[in-house]
Amino acid sequence: MSGWYDPESRYAVGVDIGGTKINIGVLDEHGNVLFDHHLPTVALTPAIVPDIVEGIRLVLNQLHERHPDVRIKGIGVGSAGQIEFATGKVHAVADYRCSAYVGTSIKEMLHRTFEVPVIVDNDVNVLAVAEKYFGAGIGTKHLLCLTLGTGIGGAMLIGGKLVHGAWGGAGEFGHISVDFRGETCHCGGVGCVELYASGTGIARRMQLKSKSGLDSPDTRQVVERWLEGDACATEVMEEAIQALGTALMSLIHAFNPEKIVIGGGLSEIGAPLFARLQEEVTRRTMPVFRESLQIQPAYKLNKGNMIGAAMMVLKDDWKE
Ligand SMILES: [Zn+2]
Incomplete structure (x- = not known):
């Protein structure tokens, strides 16, 4: 192994590859970020990997300058897209x-460049691992995680272990169908919850419903209008929340979770969203499944994905 590797090290590199930004950092086992570096994601293509290699070199050199004796246990990566967990390859993109x-x-x-162990997983799985150690997952064994952003992502910790499924694709909660006669989704499915309750879906449905074609508010403006009582925005947001409540009902009946944590840009709406969503879930879910269930916002983890990616290397008890 290279000069960077120490299997006993309490430090690792975490990499978060998002649709707009890449975060790279050296972290310790408590989730503290020692050094970090950020770069824009121009486009998700194989060409980003050399940029990531450079970014990792940069933070490792900073580590070496400050702490010449410290090595790393490995590199953890959370990436957008569907990741084949065993090989760490991008398997598909929706x-x-x-x-x-x-x-x-x-x-x-x-691995070829740095000669240290490397773990690659999808972005919501690494976020769920961050929640397990530092957020809503503390003291919780059966946890579902959803991110409401431009799309809807999902991950699950069952018995405290991250569930990958056959190749790593488990947890595509955004493509649970909430209407078998509904619209066709970009994934090829029909009536996926993402069509109604993602940021993209909300903005698109508002545009369809507003009478003048000139009015095309973005998701943030739809939410603002909803909170102000605008009729059209209320219709769109009510549909989004009912669709989401329907998807959560299916997940609750399938997995009997203790907690569901919801992150992503739309979760920042906070109380008005969570109160209505709780009502929808209550209306649709069998009473015995609701007794001990909590639905809460994801822990406000700054750099959560990068932290979760590093924890995949530094800790073991999330593994199936
Ligand atoms: Zn779909």
Whole structure:
């Protein structure tokens, strides 16, 4: 192994590859960020890997300058897209605009360069691991995680272990159907909850419903209008919340979770969203499943994905 590797080290590199930004840091086992570096995601293609290699070199050099004796246990990566967990390759992307990213061997390329263990998983799975150690997952064994952003992502910790499924695709909660006669989704499915309750879905449905074609508010403006009592925005947001409540009902009956944590940009609406969502879930879910269930916002983890990615390397008890 290279000069960077120490299997007993309490430090690791965490990398968060998002649709707009890449965060790279050196972290300790308590989730503290020692050094970090950020770069924009111009496009999700294999060409981002050399930029990530440079970013990792940069933070490792900072580590070496400050603490010449410290080595790392490995590199953890959370990436957008569906990741084949065993090989650390991008297996698929739901969004056809990122199709060039499919097949990118993130794990192999980083391992070859740095000669340390590398773990690659999808972005919501690493967030769930961050929640397990530092957020809503503390003291919780059966936890579901949803992110409401431009799309809807999901992850689950069952018995405290992250569930990957056969190749790593488990947890695509955004593509649970809430209407078998509904619209066709970009994933090929029908009536997926993402069509109604993602940021993209909310803005698109508002545009469809507003009478003048000139009015095309973004998701944030739809939410503002909803909170002000605008009739059209209320209709769109009510549909979003009912769709989400329907999807959560299915998840609750399937997994009997103790907690559901909801993160992503839309979760920042806070109390008005969570109160209505709780009502919808209560209306649709069998009483015995509701007794001990909590639905709460994700812990406000600054740099949560990067922290979770590093914890995948530094800790073991999340593994199936
Ligand atoms: Zn879908």
